[in-house]
Amino acid sequence: MSESVTLVPGNTLITATAEEGRQLAIKMSRLIIKVTQPDAAVREKLRPIYASDAAMLIAVGQTVAIEFATIAAANNYWKAI
Amino acid sequence: MSESVTLVPGNTLITATAEEGRQLAIKMSRLIIKVTQPDAAVREKLRPIYASDAAMLIAVGQTVAIEFATIAAANNYWKAI
Amino acid sequence: MSESVTLVPGNTLITATAEEGRQLAIKMSRLIIKVTQPDAAVREKLRPIYASDAAMLIAVGQTVAIEFATIAAANNYWKAI
Amino acid sequence: MSESVTLVPGNTLITATAEEGRQLAIKMSRLIIKVTQPDAAVREKLRPIYASDAAMLIAVGQTVAIEFATIAAANNYWKAI
Amino acid sequence: MSESVTLVPGNTLITATAEEGRQLAIKMSRLIIKVTQPDAAVREKLRPIYASDAAMLIAVGQTVAIEFATIAAANNYWKAI
Amino acid sequence: MSESVTLVPGNTLITATAEEGRQLAIKMSRLIIKVTQPDAAVREKLRPIYASDAAMLIAVGQTVAIEFATIAAANNYWKAI
Numbered sequence: 250m251s252e253s254v255t256l257v258p259g260n261t262l263i264t265a266t267a268e269e270g271r272q273l274a275i276k277m278s279r280l281i282i283k284v285t286q287p288d289a290a291v292r293e294k295l296r297p298i299y300a301s302d303a304a305m306l307i308a309v310g311q312t313v314a315i316e317f318a319t320i321a322a323a324n325n326y327w328k329a330i
Numbered sequence: 331m332s333e334s335v336t337l338v339p340g341n342t343l344i345t346a347t348a349e350e351g352r353q354l355a356i357k358m359s360r361l362i363i364k365v366t367q368p369d370a371a372v373r374e375k376l377r378p379i380y381a382s383d384a385a386m387l388i389a390v391g392q393t394v395a396i397e398f399a400t401i402a403a404a405n406n407y408w409k410a411i
Numbered sequence: 412m413s414e415s416v417t418l419v420p421g422n423t424l425i426t427a428t429a430e431e432g433r434q435l436a437i438k439m440s441r442l443i444i445k446v447t448q449p450d451a452a453v454r455e456k457l458r459p460i461y462a463s464d465a466a467m468l469i470a471v472g473q474t475v476a477i478e479f480a481t482i483a484a485a486n487n488y489w490k491a492i
Numbered sequence: 493m494s495e496s497v498t499l500v501p502g503n504t505l506i507t508a509t510a511e512e513g514r515q516l517a518i519k520m521s522r523l524i525i526k527v528t529q530p531d532a533a534v535r536e537k538l539r540p541i542y543a544s545d546a547a548m549l550i551a552v553g554q555t556v557a558i559e560f561a562t563i564a565a566a567n568n569y570w571k572a573i
Numbered sequence: 574m575s576e577s578v579t580l581v582p583g584n585t586l587i588t589a590t591a592e593e594g595r596q597l598a599i600k601m602s603r604l605i606i607k608v609t610q611p612d613a614a615v616r617e618k619l620r621p622i623y624a625s626d627a628a629m630l631i632a633v634g635q636t637v638a639i640e641f642a643t644i645a646a647a648n649n650y651w652k653a654i
Numbered sequence: 655m656s657e658s659v660t661l662v663p664g665n666t667l668i669t670a671t672a673e674e675g676r677q678l679a680i681k682m683s684r685l686i687i688k689v690t691q692p693d694a695a696v697r698e699k700l701r702p703i704y705a706s707d708a709a710m711l712i713a714v715g716q717t718v719a720i721e722f723a724t725i726a727a728a729n730n731y732w733k734a735i
Contacts, residue, residue: 255673256676260671260673262672263731267338268336271337272337275337275362281680281714281719284680286706295711302708305709305712306363306376307389307390308713309712310393312715314400316719318396318399319722319723319731322726322727323732326403327404347419348423351419352439353418384461384467388467388470391447392473392477395477395481398481402485407484408485433500434499465538465542468528469542469551472521480561488506511579511584514581518605546623547628549609549610549619550632553605556605561642590665591667594662595661625700627703627704628710628713631687631704631710631713633687633690634683634687645667650668650727
């Protein structure tokens with residue numbers, strides 16, 4: 250693992266809004282790809298492949314959904330306390 | 331990521347009913363596809379592919395189920411308090 | 412999304428029994444398929460395909476399991492209070 | 493859905509032990525297969541297929557794990573109270 | 574299902590440490606494979622197949638992760654009380 | 655299972671930060687691969703395969719997301735108490 254990749258931007262799961270939580274989920278899921286395939290050239294080659302493949306897009310969606318579940322719980326679902 | 335795509339419509343996970351929570355789950359899962367494949371023409375081409383493929387339809391269902399779990403928890407399962 | 416499809420029958424996750432909760436999980440997972448592929452003729456063609464495919468049947472089982480987890484939590488696992 | 497199939501044996505998620513909870517998870521996951529493919533002859537034909545396929549066996553394991561998570565939570569993990 | 578297979582070694586999810594919890598997750602996931610494919614000879618034939626297949630190894634990892642989530646919750650994450 | 659492989663580095667799920675929790679999730683998911691395929695030479699051969707395959711990279715991301723959910727809960731999402 251390339252230790253220089255930041256895996257959790259800001260080092261916190263807490264976000265101001267649900268929208269930002271969702272953006273964080275996307276970023277965190279992409280950073281796992283980055284740390285697993287550190288070569289940017291390879292990642293650039295893979296992007297059009299999964300972005301044009303229905304099954305892979307659905308799988309991306311599943312991953313983001315799982316990340317978001319954790320972030321949403323961390324933020325108590327952005328409910329006023 | 332195209333920052334102009336709204337990922338959580340209304341910027342809240344709270345909905346009035348379970349039915350609306352389910353609709354939100356579907357929308358949120360589709361918005362991840364949209365942000366991952368921003369080209370509407372490509373998405374239009376992919377839609378009939380996954381909508382006619384049993385395995386992909388099942389995978390869509392799994393994604394929605396995961397999104398819905400988060401939304402349902404956020405709404406305390408729409409139980410009266 | 413065809414807005415005319417009811418996604419949560421009865422608009423509630425609450426059921427009298429675990430058995431009924433399980434039936435609801437099956438129905439809710441099928442309604443996602445329905446809303447994603449609104450053409451009944453296509454769905455009818457797909458049914459024998461996934462019902463005769465071991466891998467797809469297992470995937471159906473995973474989807475129902477995820478839906479059921481949410482419904483079971485909503486019902487406090489049908490435990491007497 | 494064949495309404496005559498019992499989906500939750502005993503109509504309860506509560507079991508005396510973790511071992512029995514695990515057995516229930518297996519049974520419940522198989523009953524979803526049964527209700528999705530009601531033809532016993534077809535199911536019998538599919539069994540040797542998935543039982544001899546490494547990827548499908550792993551997928552069966554994932555399904556049981558998800559079902560078990562719900563059952564274990566329902567039983568408070570079989571911890572003395 | 575071969576009723577003679579023990580599905581939860583020790584019939585408890587409680588372990589002394591996180592490390593032992595992880596070992597239990599691996600064992601429990603393997604026991605589901607065993608009960609689904611009771612023929613040891615077939616399982617022996619399948620082992621080198623999934624152990625040499627990147628996609629299957631990743632899927633094994635997903636299954637263990639799901640089992641471990643349950644075990645970790647059962648043990649309150651091995652935190653001192 | 656090769657009993658000599660440490661499955662949970664430090665034998666704890668508790669980490670100082672979310673970033674370290676994410677690193678632990680990656681390590682723990684890789685250690686399951688290691689224990690399932692103990693031959694380092696085989697693992698080295700598999701690494702470029704999954705690191706260059708979009709679908710497998712996405713699956714790696716799903717596994718890490720599931721592991722991280724457990725670690726994040728164990729750490730109460732790294733929120734000040």
